[in-house]
Amino acid sequence: MTIKTFSLGGDLTINRLGFGAMRLAMGTFDGPARAPETGIAVLRRAVELGVNHIDTAGFYGRGEVWANELIRTALAPYRDDLVIATKVGPLLRPDGVPSGQATPDRLRGLVESDLRSLGLDRLDLVYLRVGGTTGPGGESIAERFAVLAELRAEGLIRHLGVSNVDAAQLAEARAIAPVAAVQNQHADDPGLLAECEGAGIAYVPYFPLGGGGDPLDTERLGKVAARLGATAAQVQIASLLAASPSMLLIPGTGSLDHLEENLAAADLVLGDEDLSALRG
Template structure:
């Protein structure tokens, strides 16, 4: 199945508030380079190739794009690429961005924004994307224990009509509950994958499942390598499942993630057009009970 063209809707759909999306989406971080993804040497890919990847993703049924204004390099901005590739935007396209951490124009991280600075970050996303409102904004926590002031500031912007729905990123179950006391949360975006399962052990995954909140893993393929390219070495059980399905190990990792629950979405990113088709094709893979048991052993070994 590795090189087949399979529409993103094969994985099914879920709603972010009132916005229905296909569960297989696309993350833009790897399009920008310079420490925020891109080629293995950190360089961004050709602009027209990046634009082509975004257009191809949408042509294949992707209608959930993940981005942030802090996804940029000296030569590339993820939001600018999205605007160039996809505007005027299809009616069903949902663009999810995130605010909280900031970077100066040279790319240096500035730490967590103050609550009063979040409006400026929201407006920067609006400007770069060419939108009059943002579909979903995730508050990305960066060392903040209590999120009340930050999330309250975003709730005010939601009331003002600049944001349609709110989500969270890099949070604990307690922080999710704290946010929900302020405003509805439609999604939680945390690191999660076959070898990265803190959200299982701390109850966050279960809490999202019970409440019908979308759980959106990132680093689902690269795991603990994070922004680095996915490792080319894999557990024997993972390789066996991949061979049985005629699939790449990365596709099995994505399929396993999607099998964790109907509310689990996927936003794999890539700077390689061939990998884009592989990732989308993973949404059509159907893992058996036996496959999941084999992979469960892999993931338990990774977290033990």
């Protein structure tokens, strides 16, 4: 497949269409665990199809099934070109749902836990995930981000990112250490996207196919999809890739069929008429 690339942090070339691991272990945070064999098969097929950027987190899991362990089982020893990104910040409630935020003194332990569960000596990319399910803004991230910057200086982390942040929080982080990626819910934040593009920072919407209360505009997408012989999801992926060379996508799934459908969108070319119709 023809998947365009991005230079993450200036030294890691990754395909712009990657894979999000959240749905490997469970369909939703409060749903039942999925069969680990399926997740392992999905991961191996993703890499076969050209994925070399996998986004995960230590809090992606349910019961005995956890995304990081599935990744290690499926893919270790890892290919040299495989980039694994993870997130730290949220803490798990007793019911397994992420809630609350880790204080600065707990962040090192979360990073070390991800290193152990993934079987790595250094993490390629670690995001500080800020806040809960609400939108970004309203709090300082300096103290927590400084902890991750120290771990980067020690060699435990290669690149740093921030997640669920606004422009002020991004500026706060960049004043402390280089930021390689921003992972926010929305793909349609033109100001923040433009800032990332100008600075060579990746912009990674974490619900590229809808979710978190933002369903896809299936009617508009469906019209373009029908004309191209594609699916609405494929048109959504192609349109986001066309929006900016800094846009990275991490659609996640626990289904082999959905995986292949999503990755086939890398070959879908949208013309000016299609993009105009999608913008409305």
